[in-house]
Amino acid sequence: MKNFAFTLAAGVLLGSAASAQNNPPTVPPTPPVGATTTNSTPVESRFKDANEKNSYAIGVMISQDMQRNLKRGGYEFNPEVVARAFTESINGRPTILNNAEAESIVRAYGAELRQKAEEKRRIEGEKNKAEGEKFLAENKEKLGVITLPSGLQYKVLIEGKGPKPMTNDTVVTHYRGTLLDGTEFDSSIAKGQPATFAVNRVVKGWTEALQLMPTGSKWQLFIPPDLGYGANGSPPKIGPNAVLTFELELLEIKPPVAPTAAAAAPSSPGAVTSDIIKVPSKAELEKGAKIEVIKKEDLERLQQEAAGRRSTNPPPIPPKK
Numbered sequence: 001m002k003n004f005a006f007t008l009a010a011g012v013l014l015g016s017a018a019s020a021q022n023n024p025p026t027v028p029p030t031p032p033v034g035a036t037t038t039n040s041t042p043v044e045s046r047f048k049d050a051n052e053k054n055s056y057a058i059g060v061m062i063s064q065d066m067q068r069n070l071k072r073g074g075y076e077f078n079p080e081v082v083a084r085a086f087t088e089s090i091n092g093r094p095t096i097l098n099n100a101e102a103e104s105i106v107r108a109y110g111a112e113l114r115q116k117a118e119e120k121r122r123i124e125g126e127k128n129k130a131e132g133e134k135f136l137a138e139n140k141e142k143l144g145v146i147t148l149p150s151g152l153q154y155k156v157l158i159e160g161k162g163p164k165p166m167t168n169d170t171v172v173t174h175y176r177g178t179l180l181d182g183t184e185f186d187s188s189i190a191k192g193q194p195a196t197f198a199v200n201r202v203v204k205g206w207t208e209a210l211q212l213m214p215t216g217s218k219w220q221l222f223i224p225p226d227l228g229y230g231a232n233g234s235p236p237k238i239g240p241n242a243v244l245t246f247e248l249e250l251l252e253i254k255p256p257v258a259p260t261a262a263a264a265a266p267s268s269p270g271a272v273t274s275d276i277i278k279v280p281s282k283a284e285l286e287k288g289a290k291i292e293v294i295k296k297e298d299l300e301r302l303q304q305e306a307a308g309r310r311s312t313n314p315p316p317i318p319p320k321k
Contacts, residue, residue: 075113124240125241129241132241136153152227154209160215170256171251172196173194174248176188177244177246185237186237203228213248214250219247222243222244223246
């Protein structure tokens, strides 16, 4: 579907420019890419018929999606050339490239962009690693900073008096995460509400620190890359090999939830244990079908309804031989 959207968007967004000399459009001229317009004229009166209106609306939506995808992928292109190629191809005219040649060129272009992106991340990772090691080496000498054998560093800002969480506990926290240059990449405070996490479902630096923190404490954490997001980072906000700093406040340890009888019972054959992702076939995708996520709760309800129908409508007794 994305390939279809990419191709169609290029033509709808730009193809009209190639034929404008022979067929002047009845709609207002297209503004510069990325611009928006306001028009007080009723929508219906701006087009000669519903087909033109619908086609134009589709073009606007798909072109915006295409621009986002191109920007995300780092692609550069000449709108006029794209418009010419699309117009020639969709009208069955001879094109400079055949399909195989075009596909080969686009694949090579994509590989080139990926290689450049990987090289950029490699350079960024080396830079972050050197800066991070220097920072941590200097930071551990500062007053109040404690360095653990793992490399995690922390400073106690407020010492709590409550219990310490265990690895399987769930905790309620307030936090603010920043990079070494002070850039904030995440914050429960900015979101206006505390965040709830399982202690063993966060970055390693958090898991280690939380089990040392009495409830009510507020610590400043300095997390080396191998206890954070590592060499991959967490794009786009956290680069490769980034040292992370957090102000972390442990507000509460949530009591464990007692398992229900249904949850405690072993799963029977055919029991629903998770959501199901339904992926259409290629033919269905070409017809507009989309990938669906069927929630576990909905599947359980359907199974219960089916079981109810079976109980009220028992299968017929097989005939005697």
